[in-house]
Amino acid sequence: MNACVLTIGDELLQGFTVDTNSAWLGTTLLPYGIVIQKQITVGDDIQSIINESHKIINHEYNYFFITGGLGPTHDDITKEAFRQLLDDELVFNKQYYVHLKERFEKISIKMPKINESQAMVLKNANIIPNDIGSALGMHYFYNGTHIFIMPGVPSEMKKMIKKHIIPTYIKTVPEEHFITIKTAGIMESKLAEKVSGLMDKYSKSFRFAFLPHFSGVSFRIIKMVEGNELQIVKDEFYQKMQPYSYGFHNDTLEGIVGQKLIEKELSIAVAESCTGGLIGKRITDTAGSSEYFLGGIIAYSNLLKISLLDISKQTLKENGAVSEEIALELANGIRNKTNADIGLSTTGISGPVGATETKPVGLAYIGLVTPNKSIVKKYNFDFGRHLHREMVVTSSLNLIRLYLEK
Amino acid sequence: MNACVLTIGDELLQGFTVDTNSAWLGTTLLPYGIVIQKQITVGDDIQSIINESHKIINHEYNYFFITGGLGPTHDDITKEAFRQLLDDELVFNKQYYVHLKERFEKISIKMPKINESQAMVLKNANIIPNDIGSALGMHYFYNGTHIFIMPGVPSEMKKMIKKHIIPTYIKTVPEEHFITIKTAGIMESKLAEKVSGLMDKYSKSFRFAFLPHFSGVSFRIIKMVEGNELQIVKDEFYQKMQPYSYGFHNDTLEGIVGQKLIEKELSIAVAESCTGGLIGKRITDTAGSSEYFLGGIIAYSNLLKISLLDISKQTLKENGAVSEEIALELANGIRNKTNADIGLSTTGISGPVGATETKPVGLAYIGLVTPNKSIVKKYNFDFGRHLHREMVVTSSLNLIRLYLEK
Numbered sequence: 001m002n003a004c005v006l007t008i009g010d011e012l013l014q015g016f017t018v019d020t021n022s023a024w025l026g027t028t029l030l031p032y033g034i035v036i037q038k039q040i041t042v043g044d045d046i047q048s049i050i051n052e053s054h055k056i057i058n059h060e061y062n063y064f065f066i067t068g069g070l071g072p073t074h075d076d077i078t079k080e081a082f083r084q085l086l087d088d089e090l091v092f093n094k095q096y097y098v099h100l101k102e103r104f105e106k107i108s109i110k111m112p113k114i115n116e117s118q119a120m121v122l123k124n125a126n127i128i129p130n131d132i133g134s135a136l137g138m139h140y141f142y143n144g145t146h147i148f149i150m151p152g153v154p155s156e157m158k159k160m161i162k163k164h165i166i167p168t169y170i171k172t173v174p175e176e177h178f179i180t181i182k183t184a185g186i187m188e189s190k191l192a193e194k195v196s197g198l199m200d201k202y203s204k205s206f207r208f209a210f211l212p213h214f215s216g217v218s219f220r221i222i223k224m225v226e227g228n229e230l231q232i233v234k235d236e237f238y239q240k241m242q243p244y245s246y247g248f249h250n251d252t253l254e255g256i257v258g259q260k261l262i263e264k265e266l267s268i269a270v271a272e273s274c275t276g277g278l279i280g281k282r283i284t285d286t287a288g289s290s291e292y293f294l295g296g297i298i299a300y301s302n303l304l305k306i307s308l309l310d311i312s313k314q315t316l317k318e319n320g321a322v323s324e325e326i327a328l329e330l331a332n333g334i335r336n337k338t339n340a341d342i343g344l345s346t347t348g349i350s351g352p353v354g355a356t357e358t359k360p361v362g363l364a365y366i367g368l369v370t371p372n373k374s375i376v377k378k379y380n381f382d383f384g385r386h387l388h389r390e391m392v393v394t395s396s397l398n399l400i401r402l403y404l405e406k
Numbered sequence: 407m408n409a410c411v412l413t414i415g416d417e418l419l420q421g422f423t424v425d426t427n428s429a430w431l432g433t434t435l436l437p438y439g440i441v442i443q444k445q446i447t448v449g450d451d452i453q454s455i456i457n458e459s460h461k462i463i464n465h466e467y468n469y470f471f472i473t474g475g476l477g478p479t480h481d482d483i484t485k486e487a488f489r490q491l492l493d494d495e496l497v498f499n500k501q502y503y504v505h506l507k508e509r510f511e512k513i514s515i516k517m518p519k520i521n522e523s524q525a526m527v528l529k530n531a532n533i534i535p536n537d538i539g540s541a542l543g544m545h546y547f548y549n550g551t552h553i554f555i556m557p558g559v560p561s562e563m564k565k566m567i568k569k570h571i572i573p574t575y576i577k578t579v580p581e582e583h584f585i586t587i588k589t590a591g592i593m594e595s596k597l598a599e600k601v602s603g604l605m606d607k608y609s610k611s612f613r614f615a616f617l618p619h620f621s622g623v624s625f626r627i628i629k630m631v632e633g634n635e636l637q638i639v640k641d642e643f644y645q646k647m648q649p650y651s652y653g654f655h656n657d658t659l660e661g662i663v664g665q666k667l668i669e670k671e672l673s674i675a676v677a678e679s680c681t682g683g684l685i686g687k688r689i690t691d692t693a694g695s696s697e698y699f700l701g702g703i704i705a706y707s708n709l710l711k712i713s714l715l716d717i718s719k720q721t722l723k724e725n726g727a728v729s730e731e732i733a734l735e736l737a738n739g740i741r742n743k744t745n746a747d748i749g750l751s752t753t754g755i756s757g758p759v760g761a762t763e764t765k766p767v768g769l770a771y772i773g774l775v776t777p778n779k780s781i782v783k784k785y786n787f788d789f790g791r792h793l794h795r796e797m798v799v800t801s802s803l804n805l806i807r808l809y810l811e812k
Contacts, residue, residue: 013442015432016615016626018424022447026421036419038454039447041428048444178420189478189518196520209417212559220422270683270704276695277678277686280704284682287758287791295706297714298676298686304701304744308714338710352693380513383538383561385693 008068031174068152184216269340270296309333331367414474437580474558590622675746676702715739737773
């Protein structure tokens with residue numbers, strides 16, 4: 001079944017608000033077999049809403065989802081547009097007016113005059129309750145298309161879809177239509193090369209997508225034909241992507257690392273220079289991380305590297321702070337200071353300044369010291385300060401993962 | 407001048423990626439007098455791209471911006487669609503092929519086979535360089551409409567617009583159409599109350615929007631009538647919002663704090679418990695932060711609080727780690743260990759577990775010790791683990807700002 005989404009609002013076109021409703025509708029409806037074919041945004045303008053909606057309802061979509069333009073501050077333009085488009089009538093709903101007034105009174109607020117218009121509803125539409133806000137939703141079944149008119153406020157729209165629209169109008173049982181494999185440590189085009197054979201093999205029944213991110217490349221397998229074995233195909237891709245594949249769906253590198261540390265009963269501590277605390281932040285994003293994460297030292301200045309982590313002044317002078325030697329000393333230092341099983345360190349040049357004749361912006365070293373080995377890896381991520389730091393963190397977490405998987 | 411935006415990608419329609427390109431184009435182009443009238447998203451499908459683009463180029467838009475469908479993993483469908491639509495030809499650009507190969511060699515990677523297609527370009531189009539990625543942009547002037555074909559990766563698209571498209575094809579001098587005032591330490595409805603009189607006063611010529619975020623509430627003033635004094639109105643609002651207002655546009659709390667630390671020649675170090683490194687991360691997001699940020703200690707476990715920051719076992723036992731007393735000892739501890747002018751600390755219960763009979767999830771203490779005063783603030787942010795941590799960091803930075811502004 002196919003669908004079209006129309007989102008309404010000047011604030012969306014002018015970019016003051018990012019339209020997240022469309023994406024949410026996409027992922028939420030997919031398991032019900034509803035595939036969005038097109039998404040359109042227009043401004044707060046009745047004629048634009050009519051023009052676009054006219055084209056859509058004459059296009060044989062099964063579903064047409066509209067969000068926005070319902071509130072009093074938008075002059076209720078969406079209702080007026082559909083009144084004209086479907087030759088309907090706006091009528092006063094006394095019952096809802098009283099209910100609305102009571103809702104305001106309950107929070108000790110006199111209902112603002114502008115909210116009164118929200119009790120005006122389209123006569124031929126089915127009303128969809130709004131459990132959070134004051135703008136009602138509306139449903140038409142017109143010309144073979146289910147039309148849903150909803151408020152633009154994400155929380156109100158989501159509640160309407162989940163609590164009212166799916167149970168009443170969609171009904172079908174959701175089915176897993178896609179699986180995401182998470183990878184780290186490999187770039188998109190290399191990963192694509194690795195699985196191109198498998199993609200060809202399954203191209204008739206599945207669609208594939210690469211989703212690159214600084215935290216790694218996600219690979220999505222989308223089932224296009226009913227009855228195919230998503231689970232089996234998934235495993236085949238996962239194996240082929242080893243050792244880069246580390247999880248599925250919403251798994252995170254820090255979450256997987258955490259699980260493995262718990263399994264192996266190992267603790268970890270970090271000495272962060274260029275990442276400035278971001279590794280600690282990422283590790284402690286996971287609830288329960290106190291079980292394996294002791295903490296760390298943000299040794300941003302050389303002074304702190306020496307005073308808090310016993311880095312040798314001599315090594316620092318000879319090699320500079322961004323060097324293999326210092327990465328190793330930092331990892332050893334934090335491990336000794338905290339008695340952690342694993343010591344991890346970062347040192348690098350995130351830029352925009354800080355480069356030297358021999359050391360470019362983007363250079364980074366990651367040190368990992370464990371009970372049975374010490375390693376230092378050298379990287380070069382010259383993609384700006386923000387990405388440099390994120391990629392150093394991702395590489396650090398991946399280095400720990402690979403060690404723990406051995 | 408009006409414009410239309412077409413974004414391409416199954417991942418957008420299926421909601422795996424939120425389309426932020428459209429919003430960015432909206433705000434970025436507005437100062438150049440370019441108003442986006444419509445935004446459309448279609449999937450990775452040549453015929454859909456052709457159909458929509460055909461309608462758009464026959465609609466007298468001044469500008470038509472297309473993003474996505476250019477990479478090798480998208481089968482370069484956008485190029486093929488415009489080849490068909492504009493009856494053009496795909497030709498091999500040897501020069502770019504060599505350049506691309508060299509770029510890969512520079513990072514010691516053999517160019518993957520699938521990247522080769524990126525050297526195929528549309529014959530009649532003007533090439534727009536890609537300074538970040540490998541997919542070239544293209545420009546046509548067709549039927550009165552400037553058509554820009556750009557990659558979907560946000561960083562690549564943005565660079566193309568700023569560095570190449572605006573200087574070469576748009577040229578007009580940007581005029582300020584809106585101003586954003588940044589605030590921290592006040593909730594949206596309270597801020598609205600504070601400025602409701604001013605909003606009424608200027609409602610004829612300006613539009614206003616509150617944009618709440620865990621890093622504070624932004625307030626946007628949008629000029630609706632030419633020739634109005636945005637600068638004067640801005641200052642009036644800014645004053646009215648004191649002491650919560652701290653900056654404009656893309657100013658960040660950490661950036662403002664950094665500036666003031668430099669001005670006053672003060673250094674800072676942090677002792678983070680519940681925030682796990684996020685304060686360090688936020689401070690070092692600002693390039694040049696090494697001038698005032700020495701570093702810190704992530705004292706996530708009580709063991710590290712004692713061993714690295716000399717927290718008294720007695721205080722810990724009597725008050726618990728999440729207490730006014732420990733916040734103060736942590737801030738004093740890091741200040742003494744690092745000789746920083748300012749010591750900042752956090753301790754709290756981010757949840758979901760960790761609450762006790764007397765201490766709920768959401769509780770947090772922030773300690774600030776400076777050469778002339780010591781303060782501890784108590785907060786309760788019960789909005790989930792992620793928001794708790796972010797809001798503790800924002801409050802910490804705001805606390806430093808208020809101290810430095812005195």
